[in-house]
Amino acid sequence: MSDTREPMSVGRLEAFSDGVFAIAITLLVLEIRLPAGEGDLLDKLAHLWPSYLAYVISFLLIGMIWMNHHRMFHHIRRVDGTLLGLNVLLLMSVSFLPFPTHVLAETLHDRHDSQTAAAFYGVVLVIGGVFYNAVWCYASIGHRLLGDTITPDEARTLRIRWGMGPVLYLVATLLGLWSAAASLVLYILLLVFYFFDLRPRRAGSAPTP
Template sequence: MLKTARLEAFSDGVFAIAITLLVIEIKVPEDTAHLAEQLRHLWPSYLGYVISFLVIGLIWANHHAMFDHIASADRMLLFLNTLLLLLVALIPFTAGVLASALRNHEGERTAVVLYGAVLVAGGLPFNAIWEYARRGHRLLGDTISPAEARAISRRFLLGPVLYGAGTALGAVLPVLGIIAFALLIPFYWLPPQMSRLTAKSA
């Protein structure tokens, strides 16, 4: 078994780079003679930046909370975590595609579905990390009980389902998908109600 310190440090680095790359999509206007108008035209980039910054920050926060309870790692856990980071690193690209489609008023549906698909796909290794670690309490420490681990599992499992629903809405009407992604941010930023969830699982 391995300590998780290096895994967490590497993950934090990837999260930090991905979240920083988002600002590159916001291009500095060249036509400063009409600067206010040019800045207004960048609204799709602002939107993609804010949503994606909060989404990556959210994934990082939940990843951090998850590893508060994971005491050790093995090669399989390292692999699952690498898959998660692979998809996190894709978010700046999908944010740029989304901003470009909104700015050009073309391909919005495809861009929203692509964005949502990456979020759904990212939820799979995230859940796999937790499920692998908690089965038989194999990699968890004594900071959490099996009942609490199951409660967190149910909350995590909702992620791909809800993002999948948002993606499906976006395939019908792109603006609905964007609204769904935005509304899921505060939902998952809220701390889990551990006592209530645990009570339900008892």
Template sequence: METTRLEAFSDGVFAIAITLLILEIKVPPPGTALGAELLGLWPSYLAYVVSFLVIGAIWINHHAMFKHIVRVDGMLLRLNVLHLMLIAFLPFPTAVLAEAFHRGTDEPIAAAFYGGILTVIGIFVNAMWRYAARGNRLISTHLTATKIRKINRHFLIGPSVYAIATVVALVVPWLALLIFVLLNVFYLWPRWGHESAPSRIGDPTVSSDRSEND
């Protein structure tokens, strides 16, 4: 089958997850010093910005990936569902991270928990791409072997750096958060040539009978 329904469903999950992030930021209670209370919410603002960048970067690269993946089968659908399950879960570790910094306790555990989830998300991104690209199973024929290897390396950066940052978080949580931000600023601009991918219109691989439905 073609990728249209998978992409539409994925976009919906990304949109809901990124919207839920703001719900963690609570309005200060009445009768308090509003200015001080708003300033005191800085951990929530920080966690919100980090997770917004994370989800935004993952969505951009998901879109870029499906410039090259032109058909799906049952296994890719399942991998994508597991990937989206973790995306939808991300507001929870975001809230845990913000609360830990609010209290000033357990920041290393909260940051490592957050980093661990990002690491698993990165693993599923790699699993999706490598499954689709193996033997040109589900990708467009315009991709060369050199380009596929380049994309493989690009995607491998994510879980590798996230795993390192997760370990760093147990010692210096602030540094881990900085690594999360910098990595996702990097991923906001995919560097593996999806902009030059040809249109799917007229691509014979889109309607190929080689697609596997299960």
């Protein structure tokens, strides 16, 4: 008997993805805990500055991934099983981010193994970047799942621009083995860079979401 089920829509995939992004970004705050024991509350709150820093970086990182995920799916018009699987792998890496965020914050508190924690954080970002680019490459090569909102040349340009991400995060990861602070600075710079919409602009065209 033939399969008469309707294929999953792009909208449904985005809705599920949005839910995972929302949960992951909310879980970040649960890793910030007030130190136990006696002491001045203001001092305790000030002592949590590494947790605040790690929280802000990871919150904005997940937000940046979510924005670019939305920008990517503006051009994707069809979904198949392979794309679903690759998107699940991307979401898996996103939902894992609260853990390396907690590890990074804890090591920055006592300055012990901070280089290892910064590198571990970077490895998670590299893996996430690989999965993100796998989604776009699969959808865009040969214009396999794309609509007419982007040309093949524009899609190829975007593959190059987004493809720089895992490479640059790998550089930041290796830098973390030498200096956690330098690695964090590079993570922040990359975060700022990828916040911007890197999609090619056509002359005279209106901005897209």
